[in-house]
Amino acid sequence: MKRRSKLFVVSAAIIGMVAAACSKSTTSTNSSNTPSSSASSITPASSLTGAGSTFAAPLYQDWSTKFAPTGHVQVSYSGTGSGAGITSIIQKTIDFAGSDATLNVSQTAQAPAPLIHIPTALGAVAMMYNLPSFKGTLQLSGPTLADIYSRKVKTWNDAEIKADNPGASLPSTPITPVHRSDSSGTTGIFTNYLSLVSPAWKASIGAGTVVNWPTSGELAGAGSAAVAASVNGTQGAIGYVELTYAQSNHIATASIQNADKSAYVAASVTSTTLAAAGVTATAGAAGLTFTMLNQPGNGTYPIAGPTYVIVYKAQTDGPKGQAVVNFLYWGLTTGQGDEGALGYAPLPDAVKTQAIDVLDTITFNGTPLHTGM
Amino acid sequence: MKAPSTRRKLVDRTMLALMGAAVLVAIVPLVAILVEVLLKGIGAVRGLGFFTQAPPGDPTSPAGGIGNAIVGTLLMVAGASVVFIPLGILGAIYLVEYGPGTRLARVVRFFTEVMTGIPSIIFGVFVFTVLVLRTHHFSGWAGALAIGLIMWPIVVRTSEEILVRVPTTVREASMALGIPKYKTILKVVLPSAAAGLTTGCMLAVARAAGETAPLLFTALGNQFMSYSMGQPISAMPLEIFNDATSPYPAAVARGWATAFVLIALILVLTLVARFVTARRGG
Amino acid sequence: MKTASPPVTAVTFTGKRRAEVAARWVSLTGAAAILVVLAYMIIQLFQTSWPIWKAHGVGWIFGSTWNPAGGVFGALPFIYGTLVTSAIALVVATPIGVGTALFVSELAPVKLRRPVASVIDLLAAVPSVIYGLWGILVFVPLIRPAQNLLATHLGGHIPFLAPPSPGPGFLAAGLVLAIMVLPTISAVSREVFLTIPRDVREAAYALGSTKWEVIRMAVLPGARSGIIGGVILGLGRALGETVAVLLVIGDVSAISKSLFAPGYSMAAVIANEFREATEPLHIEALVGIALVLFVITVLIDMGARLLVHRTAARA
Numbered sequence: 001m002k003r004r005s006k007l008f009v010v011s012a013a014i015i016g017m018v019a020a021a022c023s024k025s026t027t028s029t030n031s032s033n034t035p036s037s038s039a040s041s042i043t044p045a046s047s048l049t050g051a052g053s054t055f056a057a058p059l060y061q062d063w064s065t066k067f068a069p070t071g072h073v074q075v076s077y078s079g080t081g082s083g084a085g086i087t088s089i090i091q092k093t094i095d096f097a098g099s100d101a102t103l104n105v106s107q108t109a110q111a112p113a114p115l116i117h118i119p120t121a122l123g124a125v126a127m128m129y130n131l132p133s134f135k136g137t138l139q140l141s142g143p144t145l146a147d148i149y150s151r152k153v154k155t156w157n158d159a160e161i162k163a164d165n166p167g168a169s170l171p172s173t174p175i176t177p178v179h180r181s182d183s184s185g186t187t188g189i190f191t192n193y194l195s196l197v198s199p200a201w202k203a204s205i206g207a208g209t210v211v212n213w214p215t216s217g218e219l220a221g222a223g224s225a226a227v228a229a230s231v232n233g234t235q236g237a238i239g240y241v242e243l244t245y246a247q248s249n250h251i252a253t254a255s256i257q258n259a260d261k262s263a264y265v266a267a268s269v270t271s272t273t274l275a276a277a278g279v280t281a282t283a284g285a286a287g288l289t290f291t292m293l294n295q296p297g298n299g300t301y302p303i304a305g306p307t308y309v310i311v312y313k314a315q316t317d318g319p320k321g322q323a324v325v326n327f328l329y330w331g332l333t334t335g336q337g338d339e340g341a342l343g344y345a346p347l348p349d350a351v352k353t354q355a356i357d358v359l360d361t362i363t364f365n366g367t368p369l370h371t372g373m
Numbered sequence: 374m375k376a377p378s379t380r381r382k383l384v385d386r387t388m389l390a391l392m393g394a395a396v397l398v399a400i401v402p403l404v405a406i407l408v409e410v411l412l413k414g415i416g417a418v419r420g421l422g423f424f425t426q427a428p429p430g431d432p433t434s435p436a437g438g439i440g441n442a443i444v445g446t447l448l449m450v451a452g453a454s455v456v457f458i459p460l461g462i463l464g465a466i467y468l469v470e471y472g473p474g475t476r477l478a479r480v481v482r483f484f485t486e487v488m489t490g491i492p493s494i495i496f497g498v499f500v501f502t503v504l505v506l507r508t509h510h511f512s513g514w515a516g517a518l519a520i521g522l523i524m525w526p527i528v529v530r531t532s533e534e535i536l537v538r539v540p541t542t543v544r545e546a547s548m549a550l551g552i553p554k555y556k557t558i559l560k561v562v563l564p565s566a567a568a569g570l571t572t573g574c575m576l577a578v579a580r581a582a583g584e585t586a587p588l589l590f591t592a593l594g595n596q597f598m599s600y601s602m603g604q605p606i607s608a609m610p611l612e613i614f615n616d617a618t619s620p621y622p623a624a625v626a627r628g629w630a631t632a633f634v635l636i637a638l639i640l641v642l643t644l645v646a647r648f649v650t651a652r653r654g655g
Numbered sequence: 656m657k658t659a660s661p662p663v664t665a666v667t668f669t670g671k672r673r674a675e676v677a678a679r680w681v682s683l684t685g686a687a688a689i690l691v692v693l694a695y696m697i698i699q700l701f702q703t704s705w706p707i708w709k710a711h712g713v714g715w716i717f718g719s720t721w722n723p724a725g726g727v728f729g730a731l732p733f734i735y736g737t738l739v740t741s742a743i744a745l746v747v748a749t750p751i752g753v754g755t756a757l758f759v760s761e762l763a764p765v766k767l768r769r770p771v772a773s774v775i776d777l778l779a780a781v782p783s784v785i786y787g788l789w790g791i792l793v794f795v796p797l798i799r800p801a802q803n804l805l806a807t808h809l810g811g812h813i814p815f816l817a818p819p820s821p822g823p824g825f826l827a828a829g830l831v832l833a834i835m836v837l838p839t840i841s842a843v844s845r846e847v848f849l850t851i852p853r854d855v856r857e858a859a860y861a862l863g864s865t866k867w868e869v870i871r872m873a874v875l876p877g878a879r880s881g882i883i884g885g886v887i888l889g890l891g892r893a894l895g896e897t898v899a900v901l902l903v904i905g906d907v908s909a910i911s912k913s914l915f916a917p918g919y920s921m922a923a924v925i926a927n928e929f930r931e932a933t934e935p936l937h938i939e940a941l942v943g944i945a946l947v948l949f950v951i952t953v954l955i956d957m958g959a960r961l962l963v964h965r966t967a968a969r970a
Contacts, residue, residue: 047597047599047601047604049511049593049604049605051593061596064596064597065429065596068597074597074599076594076595076596076597076599076604076605077596078593078594078605079615080593080930080931081930081931083931083933084930084931085931086931086933087930087931087932087933088930090933091506091509092509093505093506093509093510093511094511106933106934107933110933174818176821181906181907181927182927182928182931183723183928183931208724209724210723210724211724212722212724212725213907215907215908215909215911216909216911216916218907218917219821219823219905219906219907219917220905220906220907220917221906222901222906222927225619226906229619229791230821230823233791233795233796233799233822234821234822237821248621249621249622381865381868382865384865384867385865385866385867385868388867388870389762389866389867391754392754392755392757392758392762393758393762394754395750395751395752395753395754395755395758396754396755396758396759396771396775398751399751399752399755399775399778399837399841400774400775402778402834403774403775403777403778403781405789405793406781406785406786406789409789409793410785410789460685460688461685462685463681463682463684463685463686464682464685464686464688464689466682466685467679467682467683467685467686468686470682471678471679471682471683472682472683472686477683477686477687478686480690481686481687481689481690483957483960484689484690484693485689486956486960487693487953487956487957487960488689488693490888490891490892490895490952490953490956491895491949491952491953492894492895492896492897492922492948492949492952493895493897494895494897494922494925494926494945495696495700495895495945495948495949496696498700498925498929498941498942498945499696499699499700501929502699502703502942503699522692525689526689529686529689553671553674553675554675554678555674555675555677555678555679558678579780580780582782583780583781583782583783583784583785584782584783585782585783585784585897585898586783586897586898586922586926589926589929589930590929590930610782610784610898613784613785613788614784614787614898617784617787617788617791617792617902625792628788629788632784632785632788635782635785636781636782636785639780639781639782640777640780643777643780647773651769
């Protein structure tokens with residue numbers, strides 16, 4: 001008898017806890033202090049789920065912490081990789097995806113409803129390297145990078161690298177290139193750059209979020225963080241990561257030769273902003289997409305690109321749609337100020353305005369969700 | 374009796390020494406891991422806030438804690454236990470009380486053992502396909518289901534071993550008094566096996582609390598303190614997994630600290646379970 | 656040996672009889688539910704991956720190129736990686752596991768037996784992710800210099816020590832797996848040794864054998880199939896390990912003779928790529944690999960348990 005009543009009490013307690021948990025998960029908070037619009041009639045959901053690009057993960061996680069108190073939405077973002085983000089939004093298991101790559105033809109076809117891209121920030125793909133015996137900053141040109149990653153250049157004292165670093169003494173350490181093992185927008189930006197500067201690369205390996213890397217002598221990591229860890233732990237390694245990952249660990253990054261071939265430019269917020277200076281973006285059915293690789297200018301960093309948030313143009317859940325729009329609007333306005341400190345470059349004003357215009361096209365039941373300002 | 378030759382003695386001594394060495398080699402990694410986790414983890418635990426706060430938004434900041442992961446693990450383990458511990462004990466009751474010797478019992482017992490050996494990632498794939506995809510939600514419930522499926526066969530097996538040890542005389546005495554079988558089980562057999570059953574469940578919980586792979590596709594993770602099981606939720610193993618490869622030193626330190634908390638929890642559960650079994654003369 | 660329950664006594668009240676029948680059926684459902692769920696799992700896995708089996712038969716799992724970008728799915732690199740790391744794990748863990756089991760059952764004074772056994776069993780309680788964390792942050796940097804040394808000096812002559820040796824790879828993963836599998840082999844062997852009756856040992860002592868000779872002649876022969884059963888159980892565990900391997904194997908889908916080279920395993924590729932697979936063929940391939948892994952581990956597990964049961968029954 002004691003066991004049965006104990007069982008009853010325990011079950012009742014757990015059921016009570018479970019009921020409490022369930023009730024918290026139903027949407028819409030009572031407070032309707034939406035940051036911008038007073039005309040919006042839908043109260044936003046109290047929590048949102050986002051996933052995707054690890055390139056942008058530090059940014060979105062920072063934004064969500066700052067947005068939570070004013071917007072009353074908890075936006076949880078997991079860095080699972082651009083490809084996983086795209087898959088998840090197509091499968092509708094998340095509310096918004098982060099991706100540095102745009103949807104390809106097959107993915108667009110698989111989406112159950114139209115998806116749009118909204119750029120949120122610009123980032124540089126930094127080449128971090130681990131060569132403790134090398135003094136000074138490593139300089140690399142585009143073709144050399146392509147040859148390193150295609151394994152034509154195998155040691156650090158190769159002629160091509162020497163040509164980029166005249167007068168420097170380079171060790172004979174073997175080079176271990178590190179690439180992303182998961183479907184990655186950062187890979188997309190990087191391989192698109194390599195295809196631009198090296199016809200040999202374009203012909204053999206090509207560009208994309210997943211490519212056919214050489215199978216020997218390279219390491220892989222799932223996520224920018226894992227690539228950074230691999231480079232950190234392997235002497236002679238080189239890897240491509242979002243600038244912020246290299247900056248926060250004070251790891252040396254290489255200066256890459258600019259498009260004009262006039263200088264080797266270090267990856268920084270400044271050089272990324274310069275890269276966006278001449279960009280013209282046109283909004284289309286898929287939202288606002290553009291590239292900014294290998295742009296002209298003396299101080300322009302050549303391997304840079306935008307990162308996007310991908311959402312459904314016609315939202316099917318009112319409160320969640322409202323929350324997404326509020327969060328994105330905050331990010332496109334107030335959030336832009338945070339980007340510099342985190343190693344990203346804010347969107348140029350023209351692009352920002354265009355992005356907000358695209359945001360305005362997100363609807364629920366035919367009515368645009370972003371009505372204020 | 375002939376004394377062993379020097380050669381035989383030498384072989385003897387060498388082999389025995391090797392066996393002793395084997396024990397040392399086996400123990401060294403365990404000690405190394407525990408020491409490493411302790412040393413690296415203890416630095417990140419700055420007071421009680423570590424257990425109650427969520428990680429900071431700024432990844433370079435050492436503030437905050439793993440409160441969200443602890444809550445997530447506890448919620449999911451509780452959710453899994455509520456369903457699968459009673460279910461598992463029920464199954465064990467069938468195996469021992471109602472169906473011993475039947476073919477069904479033999480088949481169930483065999484496949485339960487097999488189920489304990491199934492890689493946990495397969496449960497993750499399964500729950501993702503049947504629950505996450507269909508509900509369009511990563512959630513704590515999906516995570517709890519995946520963990521529960523892993524716990525289930527362990528609970529059945531350990532409960533069976535405990536129930537079998539309850540002496541027949543106890544059951545017979547109860548029946549002789551005219552108490553029907555189901556009441557005998559409920560009020561005589563189960564209470565007397567309670568200690569053993571609890572330890573079996575503790576071992577199952579210890580195993581479930583440490584699983585990562587099934588949570589990758591089900592719970593997803595959540596950087597905020599969340600008590601909602603219908604949303605993505607964090608868990609200690611997920612936190613460790615994400616922090617293990619993070620380039621931010623603050624996050625890595627948090628990962629070690631989470632490992633410390635997790636391992637402490639599991640060790641406590643395991644050691645208490647062993648201690649109770651030992652005292653019962655197991 | 657299971658005790659037989661006494662027969663149900665004749666009851667006088669229909670209510671109690673109904674309750675009795677209900678109790679029997681409820682518990683039967685609880686037991687049968689396991690079979691139902693297991694069957695559902697297999698069916699679900701098969702159903703999701705069916706298109707790839709239909710289109711490419713069984714051959715695709717032996718294809719040596721895995722290139723999701725190009726739509727080519729061959730699972731051989733993962734099967735290779737899984738087998739190689741498991742083989743390394745068993746080669747290393749078996750002597751150590753059997754050695755510790757012998758120590759506990761034959762050598763240790765009675766007071767020391769339980770503590771030593773408990774400590775080794777504690778290795779099994781450490782979660783996989785912590786092995787992975789320790790593996791990639793502590794263990795791999797520790798063995799990397801030794802690996803590099805071997806690779807540079809011997810790599811030219813011995814293909815499976817060939818450079819490059821970046822650290823994470825088959826050997827690192829195999830060693831971490833060995834630590835994880837060791838307690839299984841040790842526990843099963845220990846139990847098997849304990850079932851060998853005392854008289855067999857005493858007879859050997861009576862003939863003037865040294866301790867080792869007693870073990871060799873009296874204990875090991877009878878325990879052989881049980882030990883093998885334990886090893887196969889350990890193999891089953893090694894095959895399915897996901898997170899620890901994922902973090903230390905290097906995540907490169909390539910087949911390489913060198914033990915130092917990075918590779919991939921079936922469980923690791925599923926964990927890494929499942930969330931990002933959009934192409935139906937990609938998803939089907941991954942679920943297909945999960946099905947293969949499932950079937951292999953189940954078959955190996957069944958074989959192992961049959962062996963262990965047979966040894967226990969014989970004793």
